[in-house]
Amino acid sequence: MTSSQVWLIASVAMYMAFMLGIGFWTSKRIHNTKDYIIAGGKMGWWLSVGTIFATWFGAETCMGSSRTAFEKGILGVIADPFGAGLCLILAGLFFAKIFYQLKTETIIDFFEQRYGKNVAAILSLLYIPVYLGWIGGQLLAFGIILHALTGLPVMLSVLISTAVVILYTYWGGMWADAVTDLYQMIFILLGLLILFPLLVHDLGGFSSVVAKTPESYFHFYPHTNSKLTWLNYIQAWMMVGIGSLPAQDLFQRMMAPKTAAMAKKAAILSGMMYIVIGFIPVMLGILGRLAMPESTGESILIDLAQKYLSPPLMALMVGALLSAIMSSADSALLAPAGIIGHNIVSYLSPGASEKLKLQWCHRSILIVGVLSLVLALYFRNIYTLCTHAWGILLVGVAAPMMAGVYWHKASTAGAVAGTLSGTFSWILFSVFLPEGYPTHLFGFLISCLGLIIVSLFTSRKGRFS
Numbered sequence: 001m002t003s004s005q006v007w008l009i010a011s012v013a014m015y016m017a018f019m020l021g022i023g024f025w026t027s028k029r030i031h032n033t034k035d036y037i038i039a040g041g042k043m044g045w046w047l048s049v050g051t052i053f054a055t056w057f058g059a060e061t062c063m064g065s066s067r068t069a070f071e072k073g074i075l076g077v078i079a080d081p082f083g084a085g086l087c088l089i090l091a092g093l094f095f096a097k098i099f100y101q102l103k104t105e106t107i108i109d110f111f112e113q114r115y116g117k118n119v120a121a122i123l124s125l126l127y128i129p130v131y132l133g134w135i136g137g138q139l140l141a142f143g144i145i146l147h148a149l150t151g152l153p154v155m156l157s158v159l160i161s162t163a164v165v166i167l168y169t170y171w172g173g174m175w176a177d178a179v180t181d182l183y184q185m186i187f188i189l190l191g192l193l194i195l196f197p198l199l200v201h202d203l204g205g206f207s208s209v210v211a212k213t214p215e216s217y218f219h220f221y222p223h224t225n226s227k228l229t230w231l232n233y234i235q236a237w238m239m240v241g242i243g244s245l246p247a248q249d250l251f252q253r254m255m256a257p258k259t260a261a262m263a264k265k266a267a268i269l270s271g272m273m274y275i276v277i278g279f280i281p282v283m284l285g286i287l288g289r290l291a292m293p294e295s296t297g298e299s300i301l302i303d304l305a306q307k308y309l310s311p312p313l314m315a316l317m318v319g320a321l322l323s324a325i326m327s328s329a330d331s332a333l334l335a336p337a338g339i340i341g342h343n344i345v346s347y348l349s350p351g352a353s354e355k356l357k358l359q360w361c362h363r364s365i366l367i368v369g370v371l372s373l374v375l376a377l378y379f380r381n382i383y384t385l386c387t388h389a390w391g392i393l394l395v396g397v398a399a400p401m402m403a404g405v406y407w408h409k410a411s412t413a414g415a416v417a418g419t420l421s422g423t424f425s426w427i428l429f430s431v432f433l434p435e436g437y438p439t440h441l442f443g444f445l446i447s448c449l450g451l452i453i454v455s456l457f458t459s460r461k462g463r464f465s
Helices: 003-029 033-041 045-056 059-072 074-094 096-100 107-115 117-150 154-202 206-212 227-241 248-255 260-291 300-308 311-348 354-378 382-396 398-406 412-432 439-458
Strands: none
Touching (some): 003 311, 033 154, 033 248, 033 354, 045 154, 059 117, 059 300, 074 248, 096 260, 107 248, 154 260, 206 260, 227 382, 248 260, 382 412
C-alpha cells in the first residue's frame, strides 16, 4: 500500500468518524417524531438550503451522471441533474407554502387529510420500494469509491458504507441529516470546483475540448424527427422533474424551516444551484473521454481525481464524493422510516404512543437499510437504479398529489383510480412493450386520465379548493 493510499484511507476514516460524531451529538435534540422527521420545524437559512441541495446531490448526480455522460453525453442525463433541479424549483414555486401551512410531518399526512386514511395507507406502501432503490444506488456508489481507493472487495466496501450511514441517521434523524448536509454541501462545491478547471486546463482549454468531442455529446435536445425519441426525452424530464414532487424527503425539507417563506425560497435557490453545480460532474464525464479514453466510465470521477490531484486535494475530492452520497443516503433512509413510524404504525395501531412511533422510526432505519443493501448488491448501475426508483412516484403518486392541491374536484375514488391505473399500466407496458418505449410517461398519462374520469363522476368539494 502506497503512502498516498494510506493518506486517503486515513482521511476517509476521519471523515466517517466526524459524520458519526455529528449523528451522536444531534441525537440529544430528538424528543419526538416531529424532531426526528422534520427537525421540529426549527431550521434556519443555511441548514434549509444546505439540506435540500445536498440531499438530492447524490450518487446519481456525481457518480451516475458522470458515467452516463461519459457514455451518452448530455442527452443521457436529462433526468438528473436537469429534471431534478426543475423539480426543486417547481416545489418551491407551487407547493412549499401550501404544504408548510398544513403543519404535517409526512406527505402521507397530506394524502390522509385530502383523500382519507385508506388512500393514504395505499400510497404509503408505494413509497417503500421507491426509497429502497434510491438508497441502494447511494450505497453502491459509496462501495465503488471505497473499492477504487482501498482495493477492498466491492461487497465489503458497500457493507462498511451501509453501516456508517445507518448509524448516524439512526441516532440523529433529521437534525443529523441537516447538520451533516451543510458540511457535505461545502465539501461538494470545493471538490468539484478544484478538479474541473485543472482538467479543462490540461486538455487545452474549453474550446479545444469542444473541438475534440463529438457534437452530439453537447446536444441538449434530440436532433431527430423520431416521435419515440422525443417521447423518451419528455419522459426523462418528467421522471424526476414531476415524479419527485411528492417525494417524502423533499416534503420533510419543506416542513423543516422556520417559516413558509423560507421553505419556498430555499427550495427555489437549491434547485438553481443544483442545475449549475450538477452540470460540473456531467462535463467531467464528457471530458473524461478525452483525458482517459481507456477508462470504462464506471468510476470516472475517481479515475480523474487520482490522475490530476495531489494526495491532499485527492482527499478533499473523495470527501466531496462521499459527502454527496452520504447526504442523499441518510435522507433516503429517513424518508421511509418517517412514513413507517409516523403513519403505518398509526394505521396498524391507532392508539400508538409517541414513544412507540419514535421507536419504529429508529427500527425502520435498520430494516430499510438492510433491504437497500440487498438491492444494491443485486443491481450494479447507479443511475438506472436511482432514476427508475423515482419512476414509481411518477406513475402512481404524482397525479393524486398535484390534483389534490390544485383541483377541488379530485375525489378519493379518483385518487385510488389514478394510483392503481398508473401503476398497473406501467407494469404491463414494461412487460409487453419493446425496450425503449417511454413506459413511465404512458403510466403517468393513464394515471392522470384515471383520476380525472373517476373524479368527475364521484367528486365532491375538497379541503384544498
